[in-house]
Amino acid sequence: MPIENTRNFSIIAHIDHGKTTLSDRLLEFTKTITVREQQDQLLDAMDLERERGITIKAHPVCMNYKGRDGKDYKLNLLDTPGHVDFSYEVSRSLAACEGALLLIDASQGVEAQTVANLNLALQQNLHVIPVINKVDLPSADIEKCKRQLEDILQLPADEAVPASAKMGIGIEDILEAIVAFCPPPKDPGDGYLRASVFDSIFDPYRGVVSYVRVISGTIIRGQKVRLMASGNDSEIKDLGTFRPKMVPCEKLEAGDVGYIIANVKTTADVKIGDTLTESRKPAPEPLPGFKEIHPLVFSGIYPVSTDDFEALKLAVGKLQINDAAFTFMAESSAALGFGFRCGFLGLLHMEIVQERLRREFNMDVISTYPSVIYDVRKTDGTELQVDNPTFLPPANEIEEIREPIVKVDIMIPNENIGDVMQMVMDKRGVVNNTETLDDRRVLLHTVLPLNEILVDFNDKLKSITRGYGSMDYEHAGTQPAELVKMDILIASEPVDAFSCIVHRSKAESRGRQLCAKLKEVIPQQLFVVAIQAAIGGKIIARESISALRKDVTAKCYGGDISRKRKLLEKQKEGKKRMKSIGRVNIPQEAFIEVLKNN
Amino acid sequence: MRHLYVHIPFCHRVCPYCSFYKHTPGNTPMAAFVDAVLAEAEMAGRDYDLKLDTVYFGGGTPTALSEVHLERLLTGLRERMDLTGVREFTCEVNPRTITDSKADMMRAQGIDRISLGIQAWDEETLRTLGRDHAPDDAEETFHTLRKAGFRSVSIDLMFSIPGQSLEAWRGTLERSISLNPNHISAYNLNYEEDTEFFERLRKGQYRVEEERDADFFYAALDQLNSAGYEHYEISNYARPGYRSIHNEAYWLGEDYIGLGPGSYSTAKDHRWQNIADTNRYIELLQSGQSAAQPGEALTAEQRRTERFGLELRTARGLPESLVKAPEQRMIRVLGEEGLLLVENGHIRLTRAGKPLVDSVAVALMGA
Numbered sequence: 001m002p003i004e005n006t007r008n009f010s011i012i013a014h015i016d017h018g019k020t021t022l023s024d025r026l027l028e029f030t031k032t033i034t035v036r037e038q039q040d041q042l043l044d045a046m047d048l049e050r051e052r053g054i055t056i057k058a059h060p061v062c063m064n065y066k067g068r069d070g071k072d073y074k075l076n077l078l079d080t081p082g083h084v085d086f087s088y089e090v091s092r093s094l095a096a097c098e099g100a101l102l103l104i105d106a107s108q109g110v111e112a113q114t115v116a117n118l119n120l121a122l123q124q125n126l127h128v129i130p131v132i133n134k135v136d137l138p139s140a141d142i143e144k145c146k147r148q149l150e151d152i153l154q155l156p157a158d159e160a161v162p163a164s165a166k167m168g169i170g171i172e173d174i175l176e177a178i179v180a181f182c183p184p185p186k187d188p189g190d191g192y193l194r195a196s197v198f199d200s201i202f203d204p205y206r207g208v209v210s211y212v213r214v215i216s217g218t219i220i221r222g223q224k225v226r227l228m229a230s231g232n233d234s235e236i237k238d239l240g241t242f243r244p245k246m247v248p249c250e251k252l253e254a255g256d257v258g259y260i261i262a263n264v265k266t267t268a269d270v271k272i273g274d275t276l277t278e279s280r281k282p283a284p285e286p287l288p289g290f291k292e293i294h295p296l297v298f299s300g301i302y303p304v305s306t307d308d309f310e311a312l313k314l315a316v317g318k319l320q321i322n323d324a325a326f327t328f329m330a331e332s333s334a335a336l337g338f339g340f341r342c343g344f345l346g347l348l349h350m351e352i353v354q355e356r357l358r359r360e361f362n363m364d365v366i367s368t369y370p371s372v373i374y375d376v377r378k379t380d381g382t383e384l385q386v387d388n389p390t391f392l393p394p395a396n397e398i399e400e401i402r403e404p405i406v407k408v409d410i411m412i413p414n415e416n417i418g419d420v421m422q423m424v425m426d427k428r429g430v431v432n433n434t435e436t437l438d439d440r441r442v443l444l445h446t447v448l449p450l451n452e453i454l455v456d457f458n459d460k461l462k463s464i465t466r467g468y469g470s471m472d473y474e475h476a477g478t479q480p481a482e483l484v485k486m487d488i489l490i491a492s493e494p495v496d497a498f499s500c501i502v503h504r505s506k507a508e509s510r511g512r513q514l515c516a517k518l519k520e521v522i523p524q525q526l527f528v529v530a531i532q533a534a535i536g537g538k539i540i541a542r543e544s545i546s547a548l549r550k551d552v553t554a555k556c557y558g559g560d561i562s563r564k565r566k567l568l569e570k571q572k573e574g575k576k577r578m579k580s581i582g583r584v585n586i587p588q589e590a591f592i593e594v595l596k597n598n
Numbered sequence: 599m600r601h602l603y604v605h606i607p608f609c610h611r612v613c614p615y616c617s618f619y620k621h622t623p624g625n626t627p628m629a630a631f632v633d634a635v636l637a638e639a640e641m642a643g644r645d646y647d648l649k650l651d652t653v654y655f656g657g658g659t660p661t662a663l664s665e666v667h668l669e670r671l672l673t674g675l676r677e678r679m680d681l682t683g684v685r686e687f688t689c690e691v692n693p694r695t696i697t698d699s700k701a702d703m704m705r706a707q708g709i710d711r712i713s714l715g716i717q718a719w720d721e722e723t724l725r726t727l728g729r730d731h732a733p734d735d736a737e738e739t740f741h742t743l744r745k746a747g748f749r750s751v752s753i754d755l756m757f758s759i760p761g762q763s764l765e766a767w768r769g770t771l772e773r774s775i776s777l778n779p780n781h782i783s784a785y786n787l788n789y790e791e792d793t794e795f796f797e798r799l800r801k802g803q804y805r806v807e808e809e810r811d812a813d814f815f816y817a818a819l820d821q822l823n824s825a826g827y828e829h830y831e832i833s834n835y836a837r838p839g840y841r842s843i844h845n846e847a848y849w850l851g852e853d854y855i856g857l858g859p860g861s862y863s864t865a866k867d868h869r870w871q872n873i874a875d876t877n878r879y880i881e882l883l884q885s886g887q888s889a890a891q892p893g894e895a896l897t898a899e900q901r902r903t904e905r906f907g908l909e910l911r912t913a914r915g916l917p918e919s920l921v922k923a924p925e926q927r928m929i930r931v932l933g934e935e936g937l938l939l940v941e942n943g944h945i946r947l948t949r950a951g952k953p954l955v956d957s958v959a960v961a962l963m964g965a
Contacts, residue, residue, distance in 0.1 A: 526957050527935040549812035550953035554785035554833050556908060557848050558603055558862040559618075562869055562894065565904045571960040572903070583931045 001074050006255040007182045008076045008213065010094055012121055013103035014111040014470065018133045022103060022165035022174075023061070023079050029171045030063035030075070032243055060211055060257050061244040067179045075178060076257035078198070078213075085346030087474065088293050091120055092198040092273045095289055096213030096257060099127040099182025101174065102155070106132050106140035106162075110148045112411035112443065116472040118153055129177050130160040136167045144438070152437050185215075185255035192283040193217030195252070195260075195276040197227070200267045202321040206238070208264040212252070212276055215287060219252040219260060224279040228286040229271055233279050234262035267324045295327050295343025296404065296475065297350055297454065298387040300368035300497070301357070302339030304588060308363065309338045315361035316340055319353060326353055331388065335497040335579050335591065336366065341388055347454060366592050369500050372451045375402040375478055389499040392485045395536055402478040404450040410461065411443050412469040419464045420444065427452035428481075428503060447476060449503070486511055486540070488518070489532040493582035497591060507533075511541035514594070519543040521590035529584055599646040599865065601847045602653045602679075604635065604671075605858030607876055608662035610695075611730045615756075617790035619860025619874040620658040626876055628667045634883035636674040638857045638872075641888065643679055646855060646865065650679065652686045652844035655709075661695035665703055672707035686711055686843040693731035693739040701746035710749040711842070713783070714740060717756045719773040720766050726759055733773075740777055750840050752781035757814040759787050760804045767814050768821065775825045780840040784818040785833050786811055815953050830913040832955060849908045851901065859889065867896045906959040915944035921962055928961050 013019040027033045059079040066072055080086075080093040094100065100121045104110060121128055130153075132145045146157035161177050163170030188194075195212040203209050212219070219225070223236045238261040240248040252258045264270055272293070275286035303312045316328045327343035344350040350370060357363040373387045377399045386392050408429070412420050421431055421444070429448035436442050448457075453473065461469045486507050488498035498518075502510050511533025518531045526548055533541040556564055578585040607620045642648065653675075663671065675681070688711040689704060716736045718724050724731065731739075743751050753774050757767050774782055789799045789806065798804045819829055827835035831849060834842065847854060856863045860874035870893025873879050882889045896904075902920065909916040918940055921929060929945060932938050937951030937958060951958055 526932065526937055526954055526961060548808070548954055548957060550786075550808050550815060551957050552786075552832055552911075552953055552955040554788050556832075556911060557845065558854060558856060558864070559860075559871065561848065561862075561864070561904055561908065564907045565900060568903050568907050568956065568959055568963070569900075571956070572964050575960060575964060583928075583935075 001072065003187055003253075003255040004184045005071060006074045006076070006185055007099065007178050008078065008097045008185060008255070008257055009099040009101060009178055009182050010078045010080055010097045010121070010126070011101045011103055012080070012094075012114075012117040013133075014105070014108070014113040014117075017103050017105040017108065017111075017114075018165045019079070019103055022101070022131070022133065022163070023059075023077060025165045025168055025171050026075075026077060026175065027061060027063065027244060029168075029175065030065050032061065032063045059244070060242045062241040062257065063243075065175055065179070068176055069179075073179055074256075075175070078257065085344075085349040087120065088291070088345075089199060089272060090117070091124065091289070092196065094121055094124045094126060095287075096196055096198050097124070097126055098185060099129060099178060101178070102128050102130045102153075103133050104130065104145050104149070106134045106142055106145055107137050109141070109145055109441075110152050110411075110437065112409045112470040112472045115152065115411075115443070116409060116474070118155075127181055127183060128155060129174075129181050130155050130157070131170075131174055132160050132162050133165055135162045136164040136169060148438060152443075187254035188216050191217065192281065193219065193225070193276070193278040194283045194287055195219060196287050197270055197272060197274045197276060199272060200270040200324070202267055206261055208267055208270055209246070209259050209261050210264075210270050210276075211259055212257070214252050214254050214256045214258075216254045216283075217278070218254070219258075219276075220250065225260075225262060225276050226279045226282055227270065227274045228277055228282065229274040229290050230269060232264070232269055234264055237261045237263060266321045268320065271324070293325055293345065295325065295345060295373075296450065297344045297346055297370050297372060299342055299344070299350060299370045300331060300333060300336070300339055300388070301328075301342050301354070301365050302333065302336040302367075304364040304366055304592070306337040311361070312339070312357070312363055312365065315357055315363050316342070318361070319356060323353070325349065333368075333496045335495050335581060335586075336368075337579075343387070366588075366595055368497055368595060370454045371501060372404050372454070374404075374483065374501060376400075377402075386501070389485050389501050390496055392501060395484065400480050401483045403481045403483060405447055405476050405479050406450050406453065406473040407476040408446045408448050408453065408471055408473040409443060410446060410469060410471045411437070411441060412461075412465050413441055414439075416465045416469065417442060417444075420461065420469065423457075423460055423464065424448065427457060428505070448473075449479075449481065450475070451501075484535045487534050488514055489530070489534055490518070490522070490581050490586070491529050491584045492532075493584070494534075495581055498594065504535075507535055508540050515541045515543040517594050518590070519545055521593045522584070522586055523590075524548045525584055527583075599642075599648050599853055599855055600651040601844060601852060601854035602642075602648070602650050603844075603854055603856040603861055603863075604653070604655045604660075604675075605658060605856060605861035605872075606655060606660040606663060607658040607859050609657065609659045609692075610662060611728065613728045614794035615727060615787060615790070617793050618656075618658065621876065623662060627880070628663065629670075630880050630884070631876065632663075632667050632671045632674065634880045635671060635857050636678060637883040637886075638889060639675055639678045642855050642857065648679055648855075650681060650684050652847060653681065653684055653688070654844045655689040657690055659692045659695055659715075660689050661691045661700065665697070665700045668700070669703050669707065672704070672709075676708070681708060684708065688713055688842065688844055690715065691739065691743065693736040696739055696742055698742055698745065701742050701748075705746045705748060711752065712743050712748050712750070713752045713754060713781075713842075714743065714779075715754045716740075716774070717754060718759065718762070718766075719770045720762075723759050723762045723766060723770075726761050727756065737777070740779075750780040752783060752840075752842070753777070753779045754783045754785070755818075756785050756787050757818065758807075758811045760798075764813055764817060768817055771818060771821045775821070775827075781834070781836045781842065782822060782827055783834050784822070786815060812953055816949075819949070819952070828913070829952075832911040832952065846912070849912050851905055851908060863890070863893075864896075867901065869893050869896060903963065906963055907956065910945065910947060910955050910959050913946070915941075915946035916962075918943050918945055921945070925962055925964065932958060932961060 011019045061077050063075045065075050078093045080090045130149050149155045149157045161173045194215040197210050199211040201209050226233045241258040273290040277283040325345050328340040331341045332338045373385050377383050378397050379399045424446050429446050432445045482504045484504050486502050487494045515531045528547045529545040531543045532539045578587050608623045609620045687709045689709045690713045692715045719733050789796045822835040830841050853865045859876045859879035861872050870890050872889040879889045938947050
């Protein structure tokens with residue numbers, strides 16, 4: 001098929017605006033799948049994706065479509081992750097397209113993430129086709145959506161296609177719009193092989209499967225190829241297209257989207273954004289846009305039962321094969337035993353990894369308070385990066401600490417401006433400017449420290465705005481901050497699992513909060529137990545758990561002895577599930593309770 | 599085998615807090631019951647080398663037996679077992695179940711120690727406990743026993759009873775002391791499963807309050823100590839020379855044989871209970887069978903656990919040698935916290951440690 005008849009496009013949308021349903025309808029309409037094969041959200045293969053309605057991995061699919069003009073078209077849809085944690089993957093997927101459908105929920109209108117995703121698409125010079133979805137809903141307001149398209153997004157509203165993916169309305173119009181407005185791929189025509197790797201997965205039977213968009217040249221079986229950034233050479237064992245299952249084919253040509261299988265061991269060897277070329281005749285320059293991705297959020301992951309360490313080790317190893325962005329290193333904690341310091345792209349990524357460990361590997365894990373990576377310059381001039389409070393040097397050796405910051409766009413109803421601005425300030429953020437979107441909503445452009453939005457920011461936003469607020473963020477470098485390490489001491493023993501790096505202004509309230517929570521969950525002991533929060537040697541918050549006074553049963557004669565013994569045996573057994581911190585025994589559940597509620 | 603327990607499961611009225619096997623006499627054929635216990639005694643004589651130091655008649659209410667039946671039981675026992683070496687022969691008595699002649703008979707049959715179930719000296723608390731005696735009845739019974747000349751009379755008391763004030767408890771201790779008994783047992787009310795009290799606790803009508811329990815416990819400790827009673831076990835106080843030898847045997851892990859329905863025995867690392875059904879018990883013994891139910895074999899570790907749980911309750915304490923090397927750190931820790939001290943190779947609980955025996959025992963076991 002001539003390259004002029006190929007269209008590569010993506011769908012960008014806010015979560016829940018119907019992206020996956022639309023993908024499914026397009027597949028049905030083009031008979032890429034039959035209705036019989038249907039299973040809602042066909043492209044979101046992972047259970048977790050289906051359940052949460054989010055896309056984690058890219059899911060390309062190739063469709064054949066006969067246009068109203070009578071010509072046959074090859075349409076490659078690149079369904080991309082819809083979350084900022086995966087924005088690099090999104091940008092690589094978008095780079096493999098020439099056009100994008102921008103999906104807007106007719107009843108919700110434009111959301112913060114819509115704006116962010118549109119910006120990503122525009123950066124890649126994609127032609128954007130607006131689709132107003134869910135027009136069948138009684139609450140749909142198509143006119144309002146069109147106004148928003150013009151006013152907020154500066155997109156021509158007359159190009160917008162009204163549709164309902166759920167009801168199958170407007171599907172053909174969307175396909176026609178793709179054919180009409182999405183430009184065909186361009187082949188530089190210099191004969192060099194250039195293919196962009198936009199995702200990779202690990203298949204236990206076939207090894208690493210890389211998803212590629214061929215920009216120029218041809219890929220065939222047996223070809224010797226090279227990944228230009230990593231310099232690895234390998235041989236193409238198999239190749240094909242997605243329909244939507246992987247179907248082998250003879251060759252992939254300029255403009256095509258497909259997969260290749262080469263003799264590569266782990267996905268870590270295939271970096272997303274890398275350029276695949278021919279080993280014998282490598283392209284003079286790689287395709288632009290490649291960057292190494294680094295985790296930004298860190299957390300210790302420990303097995304609840306210390307016996308499960310080996311199983312956890314196996315599980316994180318397996319996860320990484322499929323998720324090169326996830327990193328782990330063995331570490332140990334006096335309180336939690338042996339575990340791993342894990343790095344994630346963001347909060348959702350962290351949650352997904354934890355959830356996959358639980359679900360796919362049946363691991364019962366507990367995670368420490370998430371941390372970001374801090375750049376520390378010591379007084380002796382040396383610099384280090386700290387992702388674990390344990391390794392923060394003593395305060396007197398620190399010249400400066402820089403913390404990562406993020407640009408956060410927050411879209412909220414007008415009436416919540418005051419509360420949300422207050423929240424941003426409480427989180428040490430600044431509101432750079434406020435944009436009025438329409439008569440109901442405003443967009444706040446803010447900058448916040450990453451560690452302040454790690455835990456409850458989104459939840460708080462949702463609760464202030466009764467669910468109407470939405471946010472999106474991108475990384476914006478680092479800034480110096482007055483950060484300190486806060487330790488929690490239980491009966492004078494520091495408990496590493498509860499140590500954290502906090503802003504000095506937040507330390508006291510956080511210390512008090514942690515101490516109070518610990519007081520609640522640590523059972524009474526035989527003696528008074530002091531719980532203290534300390535910075536360096538200075539105690540900034542304290543609580544104490546009063547001692548038990550009486551526990552003994554009254555009588556102990558012939559028939560009582562076995563009962564008494566069983567009681568003691570039960571308590572002895574319970575002790576095994578406790579961690580002893582100095583002279584205090586703390587049940588594992590208490591750790592979980594505290595870490596969970598952070 | 600040096601210790602014998604005989605369980606008489608009859609009570610004229612069943613108290614709502616009691617978890618021992620007991621019932622009202624109802625239609626129980628008392629003569630047959632006495633015969634059955636005597637048959638079991640004969641069996642025990644054949645199975646064990648009995649060199650009895652102590653005998654203990656408990657219940658239920660042993661004195662719920664009529665004078666005639668009780669006398670036949672005591673005579674019969676003497677005929678079947680050598681009781682000449684017995685140093686202590688206790689019988690539990692409830693107020694209003696004894697007369698001068700019954701007391702004299704018991705004294706004559708060799709009983710030298712009485713444990714009198716008074717529980718409280720105020721009517722309100724007695725009512726809560728479901729006791730069928732009035733304070734004056736109890737006092738009268740006490741004098742009857744004194745008159746009969748028993749070597750030792752002990753009074754049983756209970757505290758932390760729903761509705762009982764600390765003042766009422768102090769009053770109960772005071773009136774008990776004024777009678778000058780040789781021994782006082784002071785039990786914190788326990789909510790035992792399968793009792794009416796437990797059910798009321800579960801329904802939220804009653805509450806366990808650790809602080810209250812502690813206050814009542816210390817009230818007893820202080821008042822009885824200053825009246826010259828030695829606190830020799832968590833719930834037991836005695837004038838010098840009047841400790842209960844039989845009960846000390848339990849706390850030191852010695853073997854004992856139990857006769858009667860529902861009684862427990864421990865011998866050679868086995869513990870079992872007799873069938874807790876008086877009619878079945880009689881039938882079994884009539885047909886020459888044992889009333890013992892399958893029990894449990896005690897492992898060395900189980901026995902060690904029991905020793906921690908029991909010996910720490912005593913004034914002598916737990917031999918330090920029982921604490922394994924990795925656990926010894928906790929002896930130091932708990933010593934520093936003022937809960938225990940080590941003397942003459944024994945770990946003894948301090949005033950603060952006494953009411954925390956179970957937690958201390960667990961802390962010392964398994965590092």
